[in-house]
Amino acid sequence: MYNNTFGNLFRLTSFGESHGKAIGGVIDGFPAGIVIDMDFIQQELNRRRPGQSAITTARKEADEVEFLSGIYEGVSTGCPIGFAVWNTNQHSNDYDNMKDVYRPSHADYTYTEKYGIRDHRGGGRSSARETIARVVAGALAKLALRQLGIQITAFTSQVGPYILEKDYTQYDLTRIEENSVRCPDQELAAKMADYIYKIKGEGNTIGGVISCVIKGCPIGLGQPVFGKLHAALGNAMLSINAVKGFEYGQGFGSMEQKGSEQNDIFYNENGKIALRTNRSGGIQGGISNGEDIYFRVAFKPVATVLMEQPTVDRLGNETILKARGRHDPCVLPRAVPIVEAMAAMTILDYYLLNKTTRL
Ligand SMILES: C=C(O[C@@H]1CC(C(=O)O)=C[C@@H](OP(=O)(O)O)[C@H]1O)C(=O)O
Numbered sequence: 001m002y003n004n005t006f007g008n009l010f011r012l013t014s015f016g017e018s019h020g021k022a023i024g025g026v027i028d029g030f031p032a033g034i035v036i037d038m039d040f041i042q043q044e045l046n047r048r049r050p051g052q053s054a055i056t057t058a059r060k061e062a063d064e065v066e067f068l069s070g071i072y073e074g075v076s077t078g079c080p081i082g083f084a085v086w087n088t089n090q091h092s093n094d095y096d097n098m099k100d101v102y103r104p105s106h107a108d109y110t111y112t113e114k115y116g117i118r119d120h121r122g123g124g125r126s127s128a129r130e131t132i133a134r135v136v137a138g139a140l141a142k143l144a145l146r147q148l149g150i151q152i153t154a155f156t157s158q159v160g161p162y163i164l165e166k167d168y169t170q171y172d173l174t175r176i177e178e179n180s181v182r183c184p185d186q187e188l189a190a191k192m193a194d195y196i197y198k199i200k201g202e203g204n205t206i207g208g209v210i211s212c213v214i215k216g217c218p219i220g221l222g223q224p225v226f227g228k229l230h231a232a233l234g235n236a237m238l239s240i241n242a243v244k245g246f247e248y249g250q251g252f253g254s255m256e257q258k259g260s261e262q263n264d265i266f267y268n269e270n271g272k273i274a275l276r277t278n279r280s281g282g283i284q285g286g287i288s289n290g291e292d293i294y295f296r297v298a299f300k301p302v303a304t305v306l307m308e309q310p311t312v313d314r315l316g317n318e319t320i321l322k323a324r325g326r327h328d329p330c331v332l333p334r335a336v337p338i339v340e341a342m343a344a345m346t347i348l349d350y351y352l353l354n355k356t357t358r359l
């Protein structure tokens with residue numbers, strides 16, 4: 001078994017390898033009658049695409065999406081939406097020395113052990129290039145959520161030692177596209193960018209944290225036991241390449257407080273039930289409570305470093321590998337739209353599931 005499908009009612013099946021012909025997908029369960037804003041979908045792909053700044057991989061791809069089905073006269077028909085983004089700029093020879101030699105901490109080893117065969121070029125199926133399909137499906141989900149008044153914004157909140165100190169309510173989140181790192185604090189963003197550039201010069205990589213906030217989510221999304229909304233968001237985020245951690249609300253930070261300090265107190269605001277604080281992060285008992293949903297996603301420094309490291313080949317012979325190719329010294333800036341896309345797909349899926357709860 002090899003599971004390439006995400007979602008329950010709104011579903012994406014993705015296909016493709018980094019150096020194959022195309023990356024694409026089939027989306028099923030997308031509601032009919034949604035006006036498809038092609039410019040918006042392309043903008044989302046542009047936020048993810050390689051070669052967008054000096055601190056990302058230099059691979060040159062336009063990443064233009066071609067829709068094959070499910071859209072008629074600019075409107076979704078409710079039929080499966082097929083799409084492809086054609087690969088045009090593969091440098092497969094860069095990977096010759098990695099055909100039978102494993103990059104430390106990369107998927108090279110486990111893929112080979114599991115399947116006995118692997119397309120090693122550009123990381124093949126394990127390449128983050130697969131996330132193109134998620135961004136296309138996420139952009140469609142965002143268009144549907146927009147009609148429902150639900151908005152999703154992610155931003156870089158940490159790169160290595162550089163940390164955004166305040167919480168998301170203290171920043172203007174409309175300004176994250178004003179710098180190459182996608183951090184709402186412009187001064188800190190400049191420091192982060194310089195640091196990534198320095199790391200790149202060393203042939204090394206660095207990790208960090210992406211924060212995300214979902215506004216306008218109605219009450220009731222999520223199932224009480226195995227389909228908790230935060231578990232679904234965690235599943236979505238942990239499926240992104242290089243992700244190591246997920247926390248929502250105050251997450252691990254809440255361990256330092258007593259229950260009386262941590263609880264969100266209810267009160268009556270002119271006949272409406274309201275909360276004085278939102279430490280729960282918009283989800284209680286696995287179900288959305290109508291407050292902002294916020295969470296953090298930790299990314300490790302990506303495995304491919306352009307410096308010598310000891311490793312082994314497929315037969316277990318010890319050797320030294322110096323990886324080649326065009327790689328991201330830090331995936332955070334390009335992962336911001338991917339986090340948003342996975343959140344959008346999850347929220348739309350859980351919105352549709354919630355419609356099956358009562359008559
Ligand atoms: C091309 C993308 O990212 C790629 C992800 C990647 C890897 O090992 O994951 C290796 C590189 O591939 P290549 O050597 O072909 O340039 C990256 O550039 C993309 O995300 O669009």
